[in-house]
Amino acid sequence: MIVEAIDVHKVYLLGKTEIYALRGVNLSIDRGDFVCIMGPSGAGKSTLLHILGALDTPTKGTVKFMNEILNNKNDRFLARLRREKIGFIFQFFYLIPTLTAKENVMLPLIPIKPRWLERRAEELLELVGLKKRMSHKPKELSAGEQQRVAIARALINNPEVIIADEPTGNLDSDNGRQIIDILSRIVRDENKAVIIATHNMDVAKRTDRIVYLKDGAIVKVDELK
Amino acid sequence: MSVMISIRSIAVLAFKNLSRKKVRTVLSITGIIIGVMLYGGMSYATSSLKTRVTDVIGFLQDAMLIQNKDSIAPVFSIVDLKIIDDIDMYFPDIVRDFSPQIWLLNSSQKQPTIVLGVYLSKEISMRTFLANLKVNGELPSDNSTGWIILGSAIAESFRKKGYDIGDNLTLLNLGQTRSLRIIGNFTTGTFYDWLVIISIYDAWKLSPNLEQESEVSVIEIRLRDPTYSDEIQSFLDSRYSGKYELVYNIEVAEMVGNTINTVDKFAMVIGLLALIIGSLGVANTMFINITERKQEIGILKATGWTNGEAALEILMEALIMGLIGSVIGAGLGYFATIFAVKIFSINMTIYFSAIVFINSISAGLITSTVAVLIPVWKVMTLVPIKAIRE
Numbered sequence: 372m373i374v375e376a377i378d379v380h381k382v383y384l385l386g387k388t389e390i391y392a393l394r395g396v397n398l399s400i401d402r403g404d405f406v407c408i409m410g411p412s413g414a415g416k417s418t419l420l421h422i423l424g425a426l427d428t429p430t431k432g433t434v435k436f437m438n439e440i441l442n443n444k445n446d447r448f449l450a451r452l453r454r455e456k457i458g459f460i461f462q463f464f465y466l467i468p469t470l471t472a473k474e475n476v477m478l479p480l481i482p483i484k485p486r487w488l489e490r491r492a493e494e495l496l497e498l499v500g501l502k503k504r505m506s507h508k509p510k511e512l513s514a515g516e517q518q519r520v521a522i523a524r525a526l527i528n529n530p531e532v533i534i535a536d537e538p539t540g541n542l543d544s545d546n547g548r549q550i551i552d553i554l555s556r557i558v559r560d561e562n563k564a565v566i567i568a569t570h571n572m573d574v575a576k577r578t579d580r581i582v583y584l585k586d587g588a589i590v591k592v593d594e595l596k
Numbered sequence: 597m598s599v600m601i602s603i604r605s606i607a608v609l610a611f612k613n614l615s616r617k618k619v620r621t622v623l624s625i626t627g628i629i630i631g632v633m634l635y636g637g638m639s640y641a642t643s644s645l646k647t648r649v650t651d652v653i654g655f656l657q658d659a660m661l662i663q664n665k666d667s668i669a670p671v672f673s674i675v676d677l678k679i680i681d682d683i684d685m686y687f688p689d690i691v692r693d694f695s696p697q698i699w700l701l702n703s704s705q706k707q708p709t710i711v712l713g714v715y716l717s718k719e720i721s722m723r724t725f726l727a728n729l730k731v732n733g734e735l736p737s738d739n740s741t742g743w744i745i746l747g748s749a750i751a752e753s754f755r756k757k758g759y760d761i762g763d764n765l766t767l768l769n770l771g772q773t774r775s776l777r778i779i780g781n782f783t784t785g786t787f788y789d790w791l792v793i794i795s796i797y798d799a800w801k802l803s804p805n806l807e808q809e810s811e812v813s814v815i816e817i818r819l820r821d822p823t824y825s826d827e828i829q830s831f832l833d834s835r836y837s838g839k840y841e842l843v844y845n846i847e848v849a850e851m852v853g854n855t856i857n858t859v860d861k862f863a864m865v866i867g868l869l870a871l872i873i874g875s876l877g878v879a880n881t882m883f884i885n886i887t888e889r890k891q892e893i894g895i896l897k898a899t900g901w902t903n904g905e906a907a908l909e910i911l912m913e914a915l916i917m918g919l920i921g922s923v924i925g926a927g928l929g930y931f932a933t934i935f936a937v938k939i940f941s942i943n944m945t946i947y948f949s950a951i952v953f954i955n956s957i958s959a960g961l962i963t964s965t966v967a968v969l970i971p972v973w974k975v976m977t978l979v980p981i982k983a984i985r986e
């Protein structure tokens with residue numbers, strides 16, 4: 372098991388009102404899983420992804436990452452876990468405009484700069500079909516190409532799990548399809564786990580399991596495989 | 597597993613981030629340049645001043661003048677040379693140097709001049725400044741006459757009147773005249789630059805009020821042990837029935853020293869203020885930078901950057917601006933001070949000082965670091981999901 376959420380609750384406090392973003396979610400993600408979280412806006416998709424990705428902590432419940440319980444771990448530990456095991460993709464790509472595609476891909480590991488960093492960045496850009504655009508700046512790339520750079524960035528640390536929050540939300544259907552192609556290839560060829568959140572049924576249908584979330588609780592799970 | 601942080605690659609990223617907003621970055625650097633320039637300039641000016649004053653105080657410190665009790669200035673004093681033998685007999689080995697001097701006022705060439713007649717070899721003050729003494733040919737021996745050496749300030753005004761090295765200058769005092777050949781000049785950076793120096797024998801010829809070769813204006817003495825000054829004073833009092841007094845230059849030296857210290861502190865305050873104002877630009881720029889890049893920083897943290905690494909990158913940006921600004925500012929500070937001294941015709945040599953240079957750079961770096969502390973702290977505590985959700 373890579374990530375496991377056991378009875379995860381998340382409560383936000385907005386002033387004096389409590390907002391129940393997650394109410395007892397149980398979910399296990401294994402190697403080779405391609406999981407999609409679906410649900411209406413405000414259902415708690417992003418909250419769940421952040422908790423699974425060690426970016427946020429549950430108010431109640433337990434998250435296990437490769438059998439290690441993450442409750443009460445400090446920022447430093449969680450940052451290192453993300454650096455070593457997790458890759459994030461967001462709806463907005465947040466590439467640094469003055470850096471080239473390759474430099475953006477290298478960014479997560481710049482502080483420790485391993486020797487293989489450049490070579491791996493080049494390989495990943497090749498993997499997402501941007502071999503020839505390596506030294507281009509983000510503004511010279513289309514939205515779809517920018518998201519592919521962001522995917523390569525998420526893969527630079529060779530993560531166990533890739534967490535993508537509406538990765539196609541900002542793209543047209545063609546570009547969206549390309550992104551999903553790449554992600555499913557990663558699941559298939561490299562036996563990684565990929566979790567994505569989306570509103571888009573076409574995207575969801577391409578995954579192996581659809582988890583329906585509503586008002587912070589799982590209401591249905593569709594196994595497609 | 598512990599991994600080394602690559603400071604270099606974080607610095608490279610910091611540099612690239614700074615180049616995203618060139619105008620903003622350049623303006624902040626300019627602030628530091630101006631701040632460090634003023635700070636450094638003040639330091640150069642006061643350190644040069646201090647060097648000069650330390651020299652002056654150095655030779656004034658243990659020097660004392662024997663002069664008439666009722667004369668208000670050396671020019672009006674008359675002292676018998678016999679005193680030297682007397683003191684030497686009663687206080688053998690206490691007095692290190694006797695330097696008889698004749699002070700007089702020249703009134704020729706429509707250029708009132710203070711003239712100091714000395715045995716050149718005994719003139720301590722001149723010897724201290726020997727390094728800056730430029731004489732055409734050989735330094736005159738003690739009993740040679742007919743020469744005159746001009747202080748640089750007075751030399752300048754004589755030059756305008758057409759008198760230069762090699763020319764003859766006629767001095768006039770109490771109806772006596774003497775034509776002397778200008779053989780050189782000297783720069784001390786002190787009031788001595790307003791004096792002219794002549795042989796003590798010529799000075800006697802110009803002073804009909806003095807008994808030739810037995811009376812001078814004052815006698816400068818230096819004691820091996822300054823604590824003997826009271827005893828020498830009592831000796832003079834009893835022997836010459838209160839006619840002479842011992843004037844302590846040390847009081848003057850202390851006063852000058854205190855003034856310089858006050859000036860020094862004042863300059864430091866002004867310099868520091870300039871530096872603080874200069875570094876406000878860095879603070880402002882970094883505030884804007886981190887606000888604009890909030891999401892980006894959130895992404896960095898989401899992808900595994902630790903709080904410390906993210907904060908270090910921001911600190912690095914400030915340090916890069918601080919370093920560039922400080923190096924340029926410290927250099928410009930030196931030249932600006934030289935320029936200012938020239939423009940305002942201040943008679944002072946500005947010495948380049950590695951210590952001042954390094955101090956200025958450190959001061960620039962320290963204020964840049966302090967200026968960026970709050971932005972660094974904000975980045976340190978930035979919660980990635982909050983930043984990403986915004």
Ligand SMILES: Nc1ncnc2c1ncn2[C@@H]1O[C@H](COP(=O)(O)OP(=O)(O)OP(=O)(O)O)[C@@H](O)[C@H]1O
Nearest residue numbers: 383384385390392411412413414415416417418419
């Ligand atoms: N920091 C926060 N403070 C207060 N409430 C929050 C906070 N973050 C999220 N919420 C609330 O938690 C609930 C779940 O939010 P979440 O972003 O996880 O939903 P989502 O399913 O990702 O929605 P969307 O499809 O719009 O992205 C929402 O009601 C949201 O308003």
Ligand SMILES: [Mg+2]
Nearest residue numbers: 416417418536
């Ligand atoms: Mg969301």
